[in-house]
Amino acid sequence: MYRYDDYDRALVSERVEQFRDQVRRRLAGELSEEEFRPLRLTNGLYLQLHAYMLRVAIPYGMLSSKQLRALAHVARRYDRGYGHFTTRQNIQFNWIKLEEAPDILADLAKADIHGMQTSGNCIRNITADQFAGAAADEIEDPRIWSEIIRQWSTLHPEFSFLPRKFKIAVTGSPNDRAAVRVHDIGLRMHKDAAGEIGFEVIVGGGLGRTPMIGKTVRKFLPKRHLLSYLEAILRVYNQFGRRDNMFKARIKILVHEVGTEELRRQVEAEWEQIRDGALALSEDVIAGIAAHFAPPAFEALQEIATAVEVLRAKDIAFRRWLDTNVAAHRQPGYAIVNLSLKPHGGIPGDATAEQMDAVADLADRYSFGEIRVAHEQNLVLAHVRRADLETVWRAADALGFATPNIGKASDIIACPGLDYCSLANARSIPVAQRISERFRDVAREHDIGDIKLNISGCINACGHHHVGHIGILGVDKNGAEHYQITLGGSAEDDAAVGSLLGPAIPSERIADAVEALVDAYIAERRGGERFLDTYRRVGSRPFKERVYAAA
Amino acid sequence: MPLLKNGAVVPDPWIALGDVAPVPGDGPILVSWARWQSEAGVLAGRNAAIGIRLKNDEPAEALGPFIGRFDLVALEFPKFTDGRAYSQARILRERLGYVGELRATGQVLADQLLFMRRCGFDAFDTSLPDPAAAWRKATASFSGFYQPTGDGHATILDLRRRPTG
Amino acid sequence: MVKAAEGGSQVATANRLRDGAVVFLGGGGEWTPDLQDARVAASADEAHGLTRAADEAVRLARIVGPYLIAVANESGRWIPQSYRERIRAEGPSLALPRAAAAKE
Numbered sequence: 054m055y056r057y058d059d060y061d062r063a064l065v066s067e068r069v070e071q072f073r074d075q076v077r078r079r080l081a082g083e084l085s086e087e088e089f090r091p092l093r094l095t096n097g098l099y100l101q102l103h104a105y106m107l108r109v110a111i112p113y114g115m116l117s118s119k120q121l122r123a124l125a126h127v128a129r130r131y132d133r134g135y136g137h138f139t140t141r142q143n144i145q146f147n148w149i150k151l152e153e154a155p156d157i158l159a160d161l162a163k164a165d166i167h168g169m170q171t172s173g174n175c176i177r178n179i180t181a182d183q184f185a186g187a188a189a190d191e192i193e194d195p196r197i198w199s200e201i202i203r204q205w206s207t208l209h210p211e212f213s214f215l216p217r218k219f220k221i222a223v224t225g226s227p228n229d230r231a232a233v234r235v236h237d238i239g240l241r242m243h244k245d246a247a248g249e250i251g252f253e254v255i256v257g258g259g260l261g262r263t264p265m266i267g268k269t270v271r272k273f274l275p276k277r278h279l280l281s282y283l284e285a286i287l288r289v290y291n292q293f294g295r296r297d298n299m300f301k302a303r304i305k306i307l308v309h310e311v312g313t314e315e316l317r318r319q320v321e322a323e324w325e326q327i328r329d330g331a332l333a334l335s336e337d338v339i340a341g342i343a344a345h346f347a348p349p350a351f352e353a354l355q356e357i358a359t360a361v362e363v364l365r366a367k368d369i370a371f372r373r374w375l376d377t378n379v380a381a382h383r384q385p386g387y388a389i390v391n392l393s394l395k396p397h398g399g400i401p402g403d404a405t406a407e408q409m410d411a412v413a414d415l416a417d418r419y420s421f422g423e424i425r426v427a428h429e430q431n432l433v434l435a436h437v438r439r440a441d442l443e444t445v446w447r448a449a450d451a452l453g454f455a456t457p458n459i460g461k462a463s464d465i466i467a468c469p470g471l472d473y474c475s476l477a478n479a480r481s482i483p484v485a486q487r488i489s490e491r492f493r494d495v496a497r498e499h500d501i502g503d504i505k506l507n508i509s510g511c512i513n514a515c516g517h518h519h520v521g522h523i524g525i526l527g528v529d530k531n532g533a534e535h536y537q538i539t540l541g542g543s544a545e546d547d548a549a550v551g552s553l554l555g556p557a558i559p560s561e562r563i564a565d566a567v568e569a570l571v572d573a574y575i576a577e578r579r580g581g582e583r584f585l586d587t588y589r590r591v592g593s594r595p596f597k598e599r600v601y602a603a604a
Numbered sequence: 605m606p607l608l609k610n611g612a613v614v615p616d617p618w619i620a621l622g623d624v625a626p627v628p629g630d631g632p633i634l635v636s637w638a639r640w641q642s643e644a645g646v647l648a649g650r651n652a653a654i655g656i657r658l659k660n661d662e663p664a665e666a667l668g669p670f671i672g673r674f675d676l677v678a679l680e681f682p683k684f685t686d687g688r689a690y691s692q693a694r695i696l697r698e699r700l701g702y703v704g705e706l707r708a709t710g711q712v713l714a715d716q717l718l719f720m721r722r723c724g725f726d727a728f729d730t731s732l733p734d735p736a737a738a739w740r741k742a743t744a745s746f747s748g749f750y751q752p753t754g755d756g757h758a759t760i761l762d763l764r765r766r767p768t769g
Numbered sequence: 770m771v772k773a774a775e776g777g778s779q780v781a782t783a784n785r786l787r788d789g790a791v792v793f794l795g796g797g798g799e800w801t802p803d804l805q806d807a808r809v810a811a812s813a814d815e816a817h818g819l820t821r822a823a824d825e826a827v828r829l830a831r832i833v834g835p836y837l838i839a840v841a842n843e844s845g846r847w848i849p850q851s852y853r854e855r856i857r858a859e860g861p862s863l864a865l866p867r868a869a870a871a872k873e
Contacts, residue, residue, distance in 0.1 A: 088713060296686055
């Protein structure tokens with residue numbers, strides 16, 4: 054994984070000192086809140102419902118064990134002993150004091166971690182596939198490009214006061230696990246007819262108030278042009294994105310209003326001026342970054358580990374965990390282990406300091422010291438020897454991280470909602486807890502199969518409800534919490550925005566409604582159809598009838 | 605408004621003219637881009653310096669054919685959160701080769717001075733209490749930069765490629 | 770400028786600048802985390818008094834983002850009238866993760 058050099062470290066520590074001075078000036082009354090707010094946001098510090106919240110950047114979801122321990126330290130020393138992993142692969146601490154924020158960032162800087170640009174109208178954390186460098190289906194490691202983009206976008210002097218936030222995601226696999234089609238820029242690596250690897254550039258995807266699927270602006274961009282092309286897109290957006298209405302300020306609105314063709318014309322006209330300039334990526338610069346992502350020292354192993362097969366046959370709990378939480382690795386004899394942070398009835402995506410430390414230890418012992426954060430709010434140990442799977446399973450289970458539910462009904466993605474967030478209209482965590490309790494029966498949950506449930510507490514859609522197979526949006530109806538259901542969303546290559554099912558449902562009935570949706574699917578499904586397939590085949594009527602039957 | 609230039613507060617010799625104010629016989633005058641476009645003949649005929657005030661929704665590229673005639677271009681930050689002038693500045697410096705004074709006006713705050721300099725601004729209309737101190741602090745705040753701009757700084761990527769020792 | 774709520778009993782609330790804690794303007798002019806110690810405005814004039822005090826506290830860099838909220842007295846306790854403000858006054862409606870740490 055990427056290791057900071059002295060230049061990277063100097064920048065982060067200089068940033069800490071700059072922020073320390075800004076905080077001092079704010080507390081002394083030399084800066085107003087209006088002047089200070091963008092400065093603290095671009096260091097990841099929000100003012101939330103109960104306290105300040107610090108969103109720490111986890112670049113493309115990658116952590117070393119040392120870094121995870123540093124996050125645990127912050128949770129323990131400065132917060133209330135836990136943190137929350139987010140849908141953009143970052144971590145949030147909910148109980149931060151402004152006066153301690155510079156010290157927190159200084160402590161994090163010792164582990165090469167920062168909060169830069171996790172908020173504000175700037176380029177945000179670059180997100181990528183949590184299986185990068187390990188997945189069997191990978192064309193090229195997206196982390197190389199995510200790191201190149203990360204550096205280019207960090208403290209970019211021209212793009213620090215954009216019309217609105219800007220989110221970029223990269224996938225190196227044809228099976229998109231990074232949701233590239235619902236980002237401001239999505240980059241999909243693929244091969245052209247000559248076998249050269251390059252990027253499909255997708256612009257103007259996004260969720261929130263006006264969900265949109267991104268449009269392909271360029272089918273194939275050679276690697277050496279990546280930064281100049283991104284700079285062209287950002288320059289067009291910085292100049293022409295709307296600034297009159299914050300709800301219409303994302304690039305997706307610009308694409309919608311001028312049209313894909315016109316946007317492409319503007320971007321390519323700008324790009325022509327700069328493509329062969331200082332942003333052209335030379336082979337040696339690319340190789341220098343790529344060297345950080347060389348594969349770890351894998352042993353030469355047999356693909357099948359006999360002990361695993363023996364235990365799989367004997368132990369139904371182990372078999373279920375293998376079925377859902379373990380994914381194929383490109384290296385024979387290795388596997389990708391998902392740690393589920395969605396225990397039935399638990400708070401999705403939260404981990405205590407003790408759990409973080411324990412995962413760091415597991416990573417050191419069994420996964421070359423690497424941990425990844427998935428945008429589904431789970432953690433990943435990407436390089437586990439199959440021979441170690443039983444040990445890792447038992448250790449994960451002792452931590453509460455072995456619920457066999459990855460990609461299943463109780464693997465719910467939920468924003469923090471009104472329990473924490475000042476933007477929310479309704480709570481999302483208790484709803485996630487009540488729904489996940491309904492799927493405690495593992496046999497039933499496995500029979501239901503792959504299904505993505507997403508919950509957002511407001512229209513900002515941080516829970517990505519628009520792209521859930523079942524999306525749930527909290528609304529305030531007559532002063533009480535209600536929930537709207539959408540069906541048929543997807544964040545993958547078949548990206549789609551879900552359709553509203555019907556009137557909003559009161560809080561006390563939402564878990565029943567979700568069970569009704571699942572029952573409708575079970576009744577209608579054919580062959581090996583997933584929930585999403587059945588919905589696409591039969592439409593919303595059977596689902597609507599069951600959900601609103603008792604109304 | 606105090607003018608911060610070359611790290612110090614300096615007198616501003618430029619006469620800012622509205623769109624209908626009479627043009628003085630001599631002295632450096634700062635006029636709007638719109639006025640230049642409608643009165644270029646008259647304005648260019650004076651034997652004195654011309655400066656252009658460009659609004660942040662006017663295209664910087666349009667100054668291209670005349671760029672050598674201007675000794676001052678003033679760009680605007682109506683609110684410090686409106687970052688369009690950063691792009692205009694880079695286009696003027698790096699694409700059009702503008703070498704005159706590039707002035708930031710509007711809401712110019714200490715915490716944006718370094719970004720502005722990196723984009724090519726070298727003069728700042730600012731109501732900061734101690735502009736020279738703010739400039740010193742801003743320009744010393746970072747020793748390395750990832751992105752190439754026209755400011756001549758070697759980027760971190762460049763520095764990594766240089767042989768050490 | 771503090772945003773005013775409509776009619777009824779109101780208190781001023783904000784976040785304390787230095788630590789972000791939810792606070793209410795108290796009877797003695799201090800900002801307190803306990804809603805039960807808040808100064809309750811029963812009239813528009815009294816609400817303006819809250820607003821003026823809040824604006825001054827912003828100017829002095831003590832608090833940030835003040836506004837007025839509606840409260841009602843239920844069995845001797847002041848309760849915010851919106852569920853959002855109840856969560857804000859009482860804390861998250863959840864058992865926080867520390868209590869649900871590693872399985873025994």
